[in-house]
Every structure is written in structure tokens, then in C-alpha cells.
Amino acid sequence: MEHEAALAERQFEFPGPVVNISPFGSGHIHDTYLISCSDTDSSRFVLQKFNHNVFKNPQQVMINIQKVLSHLDQPSRLEPMQIIRTRQGELLYQSDDGVYWRVFSYLDHSESFDQLLNRQQAREAAGAFGCFLEMLSEMDSEELYTTIPDFHHLGTRFDQLKEATRSGSEKRMKTCPKQIEFALSKEPQVIKFCKFLNHPKVPKRVTHNDTKLNNVLFKQGTTQAFSVIDLDTVMPGLLLYDFGDMARTFCNSVPEEGEASQVLFRMDYFEALCEGFFSNFRLNLQTMELNSLKAGPWWMTFIMGIRFLTDYLLGDVYYKINYPEHNLNRAENQFALLADIENKQSIINENIDRQFGLTS
Ligand code: GN1
Ligand code: MG
Numbered sequence: 619m620e621h622e623a624a625l626a627e628r629q630f631e632f633p634g635p636v637v638n639i640s641p642f643g644s645g646h647i648h649d650t651y652l653i654s655c656s657d658t659d660s661s662r663f664v665l666q667k668f669n670h671n672v673f674k675n676p677q678q679v680m681i682n683i684q685k686v687l688s689h690l691d692q693p694s695r696l697e698p699m700q701i702i703r704t705r706q707g708e709l710l711y712q713s714d715d716g717v718y719w720r721v722f723s724y725l726d727h728s729e730s731f732d733q734l735l736n737r738q739q740a741r742e743a744a745g746a747f748g749c750f751l752e753m754l755s756e757m758d759s760e761e762l763y764t765t766i767p768d769f770h771h772l773g774t775r776f777d778q779l780k781e782a783t784r785s786g787s788e789k790r791m792k793t794c795p796k797q798i799e800f801a802l803s804k805e806p807q808v809i810k811f812c813k814f815l816n817h818p819k820v821p822k823r824v825t826h827n828d829t830k831l832n833n834v835l836f837k838q839g840t841t842q843a844f845s846v847i848d849l850d851t852v853m854p855g856l857l858l859y860d861f862g863d864m865a866r867t868f869c870n871s872v873p874e875e876g877e878a879s880q881v882l883f884r885m886d887y888f889e890a891l892c893e894g895f896f897s898n899f900r901l902n903l904q905t906m907e908l909n910s911l912k913a914g915p916w917w918m919t920f921i922m923g924i925r926f927l928t929d930y931l932l933g934d935v936y937y938k939i940n941y942p943e944h945n946l947n948r949a950e951n952q953f954a955l956l957a958d959i960e961n962k963q964s965i966i967n968e969n970i971d972r973q974f975g976l977t978s
Contacts, residue, residue, distance in 0.1 A: 623651045623665060626719040629704050629711040633661050644732065644832065645848070646937045647672050652724065662726065663702060668710065668718035672936065673850065676718045678763040680709035683849045686824070689757055695749055697845045699723050725845050728835040732873045738841045740868050740887045741894035743834040746843035747826065747864055748898030751857070754824040755901055759854035762824060769827060769851060770859045771815065772917055776808045779924045779931075786931030794930070794946055800953055801924050808920075811913045814858065819906035825855030829863040857907060862914025864891055865966075866922065869915070870955050874922075874948055881954035883915070883962055889969055896973040908974060912967045915959050923952030 623639050634655040642652035648666045655661035673679050683701065690698040702721040704711045711719045734740050768774040783791065783798055791798070814820050826833075828851045835845040867874070868891050871882040903911075929936045930945035939945055959966070 622713070622717075623649075623667070626667070626711060626713060627653060627665055627721075629706075629719070630663075630665075630702055630721045631705055632663065632702075639665070647850075653721070662724040664722045664724050666720050666722075668720060670716075670718060673765055675763070675765060676710055679765050679850055680720065682762045682765060682852050684709065685757075685761060686754065686849055686852045690750070690753055692753070694753060695844065696746060696753075697725060699725060699845065699847060725835055725847075727838045728845065729838050730832045730835055730847075732832050732875075733870075734831060734868055734887055736841075737886060737890035739836070739843075740890035742836070742841050742843040743831055743868065744864055744891040744894035745898040746834050746846055747829050747860060748895040750826065750846045751823070751860060752899045752901065754852075757824045759822045759824045762853050764853050766851065766853075769853070770855060770918070770921060772808050772921060773812050773815070775921050775924055775928075776805065779928045782928040782931040786928075787933055790931055790933070790946075793943075794927070794949075797927055797946070797949055797953060798931075801920075801927060804920060807916070811917055814856065814906075814910040814913060817906060817910075819904050820856060820858075820910050821907065822854045823857055824852060825857065825860045827851035827853060827855050827859055827863075829860045830867040831864075832867075856910065857903075858910040858914040858917060861895065861911045862916070862918030864895070865915035865959075866918045866952075866955065870951075872951070874951055876951060878947070878950040878954040881951055881958065883955055883958040885962060885965055885969075888915075888966065892969050892973050903974075908970065912963075912970055915966060916956065916963070919952050919956045919959055923949050923956060926952060 627636055627639060632655045636653055637656045638654040639651050642664065643650045647669045651665040653663040653665050668676050670676060687698050687701065690696060700723040701709060702723060703709060709720065713719065779801060826846065828848055833846060833848040834843045835847060836843050865888060869884045869887045871884055872880045926945045926949035930949060934945055937945060
């Protein structure tokens with residue numbers, strides 16, 4: 619039987635016959651393939667089988683992406699990817715079994731990283747996200763759909779973990795009492811930081827909401843970051859989410875999949891991140907929003923840790939896994955990072971203040 623990706627690919631128009639389809643990338647949500655056409659080297663495309671369980675309304679996701687891409691379509695350091703429509707002119711193809719597929723252009727001569735190699739890369743990648751967010755700051759966030767409600771809501775995610783400790787697998791619960799206790803002990807901090815949600819001085823902006831290092835493309839063999847990809851979660855959000863998720867993924871001394879005992883929050887990378895970000899995102903921030911950024915690294919690291927732990931307790935219903943303890947190991951990695959962020963919180967704050975001339 620022909621592979622479903624080969625069947626889906628025929629619904630889209632490419633510049634030449636498709637000669638190869640192979641699995642691609644390291645995402646946790648969709649199934650992704652790289653498509654190569656025979657005509658030239660630059661004819662490559664990204665085909666995705668859309669995860670309808672995670673994104674309940676695929677059409678709204680695509681409309682958000684389209685709006686953001688058209689906004690980014692102006693001269694800047696960023697090269698936007700393009701949506702390739704179906705032969706019928708649609709943003710998505712739905713196969714007879716109800717599954718959605720979509721295609722994007724592939725940006726050639728590009729590479730991405732799960733882990734930083736040096737400070738220059740941190741500066742560049744944060745600069746790319748800074749530029750992206752500055753350009754989108756002109757958009758009214760209400761123009762976009764909220765495709766996953768409460769996606770980075772600290773209180774909701776914490777409640778979901780609590781619920782999973784009641785309804786989740788008892789067998790799994792017994793394998794991780796320490797991790798559950800660690801997470802639940804953070805309730806006072808969760809309550810404290812929740813003040814930034816719905817605060818009149820912390821505006822809703824158009825945010826990316828998945829500012830992982832590997833969502834920045836670099837020109838192959840250089841340190842030049844030239845594109846921001848994976849726009850699935852562009853929607854109204856707080857700046858602290860994007861700032862925090864950069865810190866979470868740039869400054870971890872090991873990848874998200876790596877050994878927890880080796881994890882450190884790298885301040886040298888955080889300094890470079892701040893330099894790169896604030897020299898490209900040049901809006902004047904009010905004090906309350908600036909302070910909210912200080913909560914970002916803790917907030918996003920904690921959220922990701924408890925999301926992985928919740929999914930482990932619920933039996934791996936959300937993230938793709940390669941082995942049974944995968945989500946638990948990811949949670950442990952994030953909790954180790956969280957502990958080091960707590961140790962370094964005052965230097966994190968000083969670094970942010972320094973960017974705004976608030977300390978020497
Ligand atoms: C998921 O699939 P990927 O890697 O783009 C998740 C993000 C998490 C990330 C953890 C829609 O993103 O929120 O940060 O895994 N995306 C969704 O690596 O849940
Ligand atoms: Mg993503």
C-alpha cells in the first residue's frame with residue numbers, strides 16, 4: 619500500500635515531479651516530511667500531517683499563520699516561509715479519513731540547532747525572535763484566533779497537573795513521588811506570578827509561543843539567523859512567554875531530551891540572549907511588563923516541566939514519545955533547569971535591568 623504521505627502530497631502542486639519523501643525534524647506534535655522535487659536543488663517542501671488532537675481547529679491555525687506571514691512580508695532581516703496551497707486553492711487538504719495535511723516552502727541552505735554552540739548564535743537567534751516580535755507588535759492581537767486556550771497559563775497548567783495526580787495512572791504515580799512533590803511545592807510561586815496574567819499594564823501582544831532555539835533557521839555554515847519557523851501557535855500572548863521560552867531552550871546546558879544531572883542554566887548564553895533580543899526588539903516597555911520578563915525563564919521552564927509530568931501521569935496522550943519514561947525524563951530535565959534558574963534569579967534580573975540602563 620502506498621504511504622499516506624505520498625497520497626497526500628499529490629493534492630499539492632509542486633514545480634516538478636516528487637522524487638523523495640522522508641521523515642524530517644524533531645517536533646513533538648505533527649508528523650513532518652521533507653519533499654524533494656526533481657527539477658532543481660532548491661525545490662524542497664515541508665509536508666505535515668496535522669495533529670488535530672492538539673489543535674482542535676486547524677483552519678484557524680492556518681488563518682493565523684497566513685495573517686502573520688503577510689504582515690512579515692516586508693523588507694527585514696527575516697525571510698518568511700510560504701504556505702503552499704492545495705490544488706483546490708485551500709490552506710489544508712483533508713483526506714477521506716478526516717486527517718489534515720499542509721505544505722510549506724522549505725528554506726534552502728538552512729540549518730537549526732537543538733542546542734547552542736556559542737554566544738554569537740544566542741545573540742543571533744534572540745535577535746531573530748526580537749525582530750519577529752517587533753514587526754508583529756504593530757498588529758492588533760485580537761486579529762488572531764486563540765487556537766489553544768490558556769496555552770501558557772501558569773494557573774491552568776498547575777491545575778491540570780493537580781488533576782492528573784488525582785485521575786492519572788496510579789502505577790505511574792508510584793514511579794515519581796519526588797517529581798510530583800517538587801512540582802506541587804511551587805504553588806506559592808505560581809500564585810505570585812499569576813499577577814501578571816490579565817494585568818492592565820502587561821499587554822496582550824501577538825506572540826510566537828514556541829520560541830525554541832530549533833525554531834530559528836540559520837544560514838548553513840554561518841552564525842546568521844535568517845528565519846523564524848513553526849508559526850502554529852502564533853496567537854495573543856504575553857511577551858514573557860516568548861522571552862522565557864528562549865531562555866529555557868537557549869540556556870540549558872543539555873538538550874530537552876538530555877540527562878537531568880548535567881543540566882545548568884548558562885548565564886553566558888543568557889547575557890548574549892538579552893543583548894541580541896533587546897537590540898532588535900526596541901519598544902519602550904513599561905515597568906510592569908519589564909518585570910514580567912524576569913519571571914519568563916522560571917515560568918516557561920516550570921510550565922514545560924509540569925506539562926511533561928502531566929502527560930506522563932495521563933499515559934502519554936499529548937506528546938510523541940520514544941520510550942515509556944520519555945515524558946518523565948523530559949520533566950526531570952526541566953525541573954533541574956528550574957532549580958538552577960531559582961539559584962540564578964537575581965543575576966537574571968540584573969541582566970534584564972542592565973539592558974534598560976536600570977543598573978550599572
Ligand atoms: C511542542 O512540537 P514542537 O516541538 O514544535 C509544544 C511546545 C513545547 C515543545 C516542547 C503545540 O512543540 O509547547 O514547548 O513541544 N507545542 C504544542 O519541546 O504543544
Ligand atoms: Mg511547535
